[in-house]
Amino acid sequence: MTQSFCATIRPLALSLSLNAAAYFGLASLWITPVAAQETIDKTITIYAAGTAGGGVDLYGRLVGRHIGKHIAGKPSVVVQDMPGAGGIRQANFLAETAPRDGTAFGIFAGGPILEPLVGARDPGYDMSKFTWIGALSKDVSLCIAWGATQFESINDAKTQQMIVAGTGAGSDTDTYPIMLNEMLGTKFKVITGYLGSQQTIVAIESGEVHGRCGWSLSSLKSTKLDWLRDKKINILLQIAMEKSKELPDVPLLLDLVPSADDRQMLEMMLGTTGMSRPFVAPPGLPPARANLLRRAFDAMVKDPAFITEAEAMQADLSPSTGEDVQKLVQKIYSTPKPIVERAKKYIAPPQ
Numbered sequence: 001m002t003q004s005f006c007a008t009i010r011p012l013a014l015s016l017s018l019n020a021a022a023y024f025g026l027a028s029l030w031i032t033p034v035a036a037q038e039t040i041d042k043t044i045t046i047y048a049a050g051t052a053g054g055g056v057d058l059y060g061r062l063v064g065r066h067i068g069k070h071i072a073g074k075p076s077v078v079v080q081d082m083p084g085a086g087g088i089r090q091a092n093f094l095a096e097t098a099p100r101d102g103t104a105f106g107i108f109a110g111g112p113i114l115e116p117l118v119g120a121r122d123p124g125y126d127m128s129k130f131t132w133i134g135a136l137s138k139d140v141s142l143c144i145a146w147g148a149t150q151f152e153s154i155n156d157a158k159t160q161q162m163i164v165a166g167t168g169a170g171s172d173t174d175t176y177p178i179m180l181n182e183m184l185g186t187k188f189k190v191i192t193g194y195l196g197s198q199q200t201i202v203a204i205e206s207g208e209v210h211g212r213c214g215w216s217l218s219s220l221k222s223t224k225l226d227w228l229r230d231k232k233i234n235i236l237l238q239i240a241m242e243k244s245k246e247l248p249d250v251p252l253l254l255d256l257v258p259s260a261d262d263r264q265m266l267e268m269m270l271g272t273t274g275m276s277r278p279f280v281a282p283p284g285l286p287p288a289r290a291n292l293l294r295r296a297f298d299a300m301v302k303d304p305a306f307i308t309e310a311e312a313m314q315a316d317l318s319p320s321t322g323e324d325v326q327k328l329v330q331k332i333y334s335t336p337k338p339i340v341e342r343a344k345k346y347i348a349p350p351q
Contacts, residue, residue, distance in 0.1 A: 051196030055219025086171025110272030
C-alpha cells in the first residue's frame with residue numbers, strides 16, 4: 001500500500017514541479033522585458049572640452065538640444081564647457097570622477113585620444129577602455145595662415161618662421177607643427193596656452209600669431225565661415241587620411257611624405273580624423289546603458305530636425321556608430337610599440 005501510494009505521488013510531484021517551472025519560466029518571459037528596460041530620468045551633462053563659441057562647444061550644444069528626446073525617460077540635457085590641456089583635463093574627469101550611469105559624457109578633439117600612447121607624460125587614462133557613443137563626422141585637419149601674412153603655401157613655412165597658436169600639450173595644435181617641422185622641414189613656432197578656438201581666433205585676427213596648424217575643417221566652418229567665404233585665410237596643408245572634396249588644390253600631408261615608415265606612423269596619428277566630433281562616456285559604463293546612449297545617438301543623426309539644424313550651422317555629417325568608433329580607437333591602441341615609440345619623438349620631444 002505504501003509503495004503504491006509513493007509510486008502515485010512521485011509522478012504527481014514531478015508533474016507539479018515541471019508545471020511550476022514552466023509557469024515561472026513563462027512568467028519570467030513576461031516580466032524580464034519590463035524589468036530590463038533601460039531609462040534615464042536624471043539630467044544628462046555633456047562636457048565639451050573647449051570654450052564657448054568654439055567648434056567643440058557648438059557641436060556639443062547641437063547634440064545637447066536633440067539627443068534627449070531619443071533616450072528612454074526623455075531626460076533633460078545640459079552642456080558644460082570644460083577647457084584645459086587640449087581636452088586632457090576633460091578626459092581625466094571622465095576617467096576618474098564622472099558618474100558611470102549614462103548621465104555624463106563628453107566631446108573633444110583628437111589630441112586626448114593619442115596622448116596616452118605618445119604623450120610626454122602618462123595622463124592616467126586609456127581611451128580604448130572608454131565607452132564610445134558615436135561620432136558626427138569624418139574630417140580633415142588644416143594648417144591655416146591669416147591672409148594678410150606672407151604665408152601663402154606650405155613652402156613659405158619652410159623658408160621663414162611661422163608663429164602658430166596652440167591650445168595645450170597633447171592637442172593637435174601643439175603636436176602637428178612639431179611633426180611637420182621634423183617631416184617637412186617647416187619652421188613653425190608654437191605659442192601655446194590658448195584656452196580654445198575663440199582665443200586662437202582673436203590671436204590670429206590681432207596679428208599676435210600668423211595662424212594655426214591643427215584646426216578641423218568642420219570647426220572652422222562652424223565658427224568662422226566668413227574666413228573661408230571671404231578668403232581671409234590661406235589654407236596651407238590638409239592633415240588627414242584623404243583630401244576633403246572641398247579643397248582639391250590644397251596639398252595632403254601623406255602625399256608629401258616619401259618614407260614608408262613615416263606614412264605608417266601617420267596612419268596611427270591621423271586615425272582620429274575618421275571619427276571627428278566623437279562623443280564618449282566614462283569607462284565601465286554598464287552595457288545596457290552604453291547601448292541606450294548609442295542607439296539614441298544613431299536615431300538622433302537620422303532625425304530631420306537635427307539634420308536641418310546641423311546643415312544651418314554648416315556642420316558636416318558623416319556619422320559613425322559607437323561600435324565602429326570603439327573598433328577604430330582599439331585599432332589605434334594596437335599599433336606596434338616600435339611605431340608608437342617612433343611617433344613620440346615627433347609629438348613629445350624631450351623638454
